[in-house]
Amino acid sequence: MLLELKVSNFAIIENLHISFKNGLNILSGETGAGKSVLLKSLALLMGGKSSSDTIRTGASQATIEGSFDLSKRPDIVANLQAMGIETDEDTLIVRRVLSAGDKSKVYLNGSLSTLNSLRDTVAPLVELAGHAAPLIEMTGQHENRNLMSKAYHLDLLDQYAGTWDKRLLFSEKYARYNAIFEEITKLESDAKQKAQRLDFLVYQRDEIANLDLSPGEDQELEIEVKKLKNSSRIGNFVDQAEAALYTDDDSAITRLNTVLKKGLELASLDPQIASKLENLEQAKALIDESVYELRQYSSKIDADPQRLEEVESRLSDLRKLQKKYGSSVDDILKALMEMEIEISNLQNSESKIESLKKEASAIRKELEALGADLHKRRVKGAELLAASVNEELLDLNMKGVTFHVNLEALKELSATGLTDAEFMSQTSAKDVKRPLAKFASGGELSRILLSLKRVVGSSHQPRTYLFDEVDTGVSGETAEKVGRKLKTIAKGQQVICVTHLPQVAAFGDSHFFIQKSPQTDSVAMLVSELKKKDRVQELARLISGEKISKTSLAHAEQLLTEAHA
Template sequence: MLLSLHVKNLAIINEVEVFFKDNLNILTGETGAGKSIIIGSINIALGGKINKDIIRKGADYALVELVFQIDDENTIEAMKAYDIPISDGQLIIQRKIMNNRSISKINGENVTSSILKGISSLIIDIHGQHEHQSLLLKNKHLSILDRYAKDEIVTLKKELNQKYRNYLEVKQKVEESTMDEDKKIREISFLEYEINEIENAKLKKEEDSILLQRYKKLSSANAIAEGLALVNGFTGYDNSNSAGDSIGRAVKALNKLENMDDDINNFIRQLLDIESYISDFNRDIESYQKSLSYEPEELREVEERLNLINNLKSKYGESIDNILEYCKAAHDKLEKLIDYDNYVNTLKLEQKQLEEELEELSNELSIIRKKKANILASKIKEALIDLNFLDVRFEMSFERLNHYTQNGFDDVEFMISTNPGEDIKPLSKVASGGELSRVMLAIKSVLADNDAINTLIFDEIDVGVSGRTAQKVSEKLSFIANSHQVLCITHLPQIAAMADSHYIIEKKTKNDSTSTSIRELSEDESIEEIARILGGAEITENVITNAREMKVLAAKTKKF
């Protein structure tokens, strides 16, 4: 369940923090008080879109934080796929908005939008002001049915989805395989030329690096030889000022002092070591000088080989590995073209096989859907009757698409008749705005019994509803709240009276600054708020009495 909501610097909200409770949480307030901003902030925290002016004027950032308590083991297990640490079932979702960018965190760890939305779908279901309009879209009907049937179809849909992706890949290859004979001959000729050019080069891995090193050495052989001769002159024994000659003379001078002072021996040993190092160094240089050979022919051959490799790189890839991979791919393509008819036939056979598998999986899925559709339609009809659709008929029609999709071949549509004697018709052609909101509430109530999602939010589910129907809607919300946490924004006194916890959203102005606040009402304050909704501008004692009677009636209703 949603334990708390903390909002700071968002739109007209300076800072609010509210703690929600289990069962039915009702939010009311004057028009324009910011009720939708409160619910909108929850949407924002869960990855919803952000308006560019969402940060409160004068603030550097906006912050929304939600704290959930997750007790359902299946939900916790499902969250492990997202690798989010959960301690004692507590989940803290935070989104900070700064300069047209935002950072989302779950339990202190940065998360992507896809992870945020994936986790949100496990713990909360938000019905916004206009979501009931989505019932006019047929594809929404199939998703509702699949959500109801998910326990029986989840594995089947995964298999179907993968098979459909494979099918699309093969289908695309078949569509791209159309080629006339002249084009095929030209393509074969060109591929053979490329393959021969690469294979004739007899490339070896890392050959270019080795050749480049050799080229540098050969092209600089004279400069290297001259430089080493100079170094040998500085460090050898041939010149009177060279290091080797000078150190030799220094050793002789120290030897003359050896008998005069025993400590001189230490200097002699050190200098002899230095003389030995220099002697070894000079021998190594002389040996390397002798190994140096400058052959113009070898330099020319190395240069030509590098030019050949670089030319191939410019055509087929940035490295020898890329060139060899290109050659392999060209070989594969050439084999297909040489045996082109067989290649195309093989693809078509594979496509046909995948179509047969898709047909089987789609048919299996359709059978399950139709069975679950009968059950779901019956339950939705019962829920609609509870919501004052007294003579309602509700069914789901199935048509077959003329193509396969990742969801199979079913085309599902909700059908309804709301008056006696009327033919059953598509929901989109019958229901008014108020009726659509009740249909959505009926669907939500049925799905709630079938879902592990504990928290449900309804933003103005009461649109277009009044009188006896409003009472029925309130009873349905209360019924759902027996097993779920429900948050509901409402303008109707019948729904407000049914609250287990009642919150008021208020807008206040102080020092030319406007801000929205939210607080929980006491029992007496709740009665006063219901009276405000009932009475409008003037709240009389009779209105107060009426509000109190509505609370008493709601309490009695909740007992049954």
């Protein structure tokens, strides 16, 4: 819903601030008061093209700003967030700044954006999947993009025929169907490159596997090389230790034995000495054990140069692998595992392709059956839709104009099924059916959209509808019917309607009056919201012109009372 519109220095608008309401908002005013300028500013909020010619004389730039309530449009919020635009309190503020030289800047919630992003967010044409419903739809002499969109036609038909859920199911299956073929194409593409990749991976795998590595082996080899290179030093140390501790005449064990012998001789004189010698007995045992272990360890050290050469060679081979695949054996083994997985995938790609083709074939059968069912339901829905819209058009006094829904069964699958839909019209029985895109009258287009919305009902995604010229060529009872239909459409949504008919204006939930304000060297436009008394005055003016009479005032009172009864 459009909450506020602020415009400054745009055409004849100097400063304008309108707070729109939910429901039916009426805009009326004298001929030439600037209604078209106001609609042009709204069109700019929808991504319309700008021109520096529209900047108010004497100003350097023009600004158009609109504030939208997104509380009931989570789809728009999600799109903005995907673009990195914050949406605090479910609000979108669109700002267009027009400068000299046809330079224009677009801001979405204060973030500099592009015109395309604005169009895609606020007023996109409905996408094939039907998910990009606009925030604003405008109809009139120059703005009828949605009625010209065949995708939009199919959207309305599916909404009316109750086939929306089936269509979404079809779209999901169709997306999976296309994804499968993309995967198949990827697997089949460049078979030569795939073969080369497989050969390269097998070579790398074998290069690693041939070494038959074990976790932590690099550290073990480094320790062994050090031991082998220093075996003589280790042997010398063991010999010296054994001599110093055990075999020399003055060894530690010899001295301990001397001390223990003398101590035992004195123990007969003083029994406590024996207990004091117990630690020395333990020291002797520890020395014996240490000397034995050193000798055993020394005997196991292989000083064979051939073994050293073997270990160094293996360590060298391992270092080469480390340069290619990782800084440690664990990293190399991890790389080996990844290679094995990729090799398996490449070797099994043919079976994968066959499996995907079978899945695609099964999904295609489902799509063809679902598409045929969708088309059948749409054909029935189209007949009823056309009949109902034509009843509405007769009710709106559009005699001779006949609405048609042209459906063609597609030979190839599309994202929305097997149906091509287009709204057509005939101005007389002798005239040929023509696409609405070639329908010239903005007023007739507006009334066709009015009839469609009346028949189809409220959108599944609330939005703002802008109706211009919807009352062109109608009066009296027909005008009242237009007003009632607009009132119906506005339930749960927002309608902004420019009108010059009192019968239509009377049904408004809010009424805004547009007028020119002469200034010393220029003209400005003013817009004010009318309260009860002022509304009666404006309706009376619309009834009788500038000379308001008691009769027209009474008629205005009656119109308001009946419209809101």
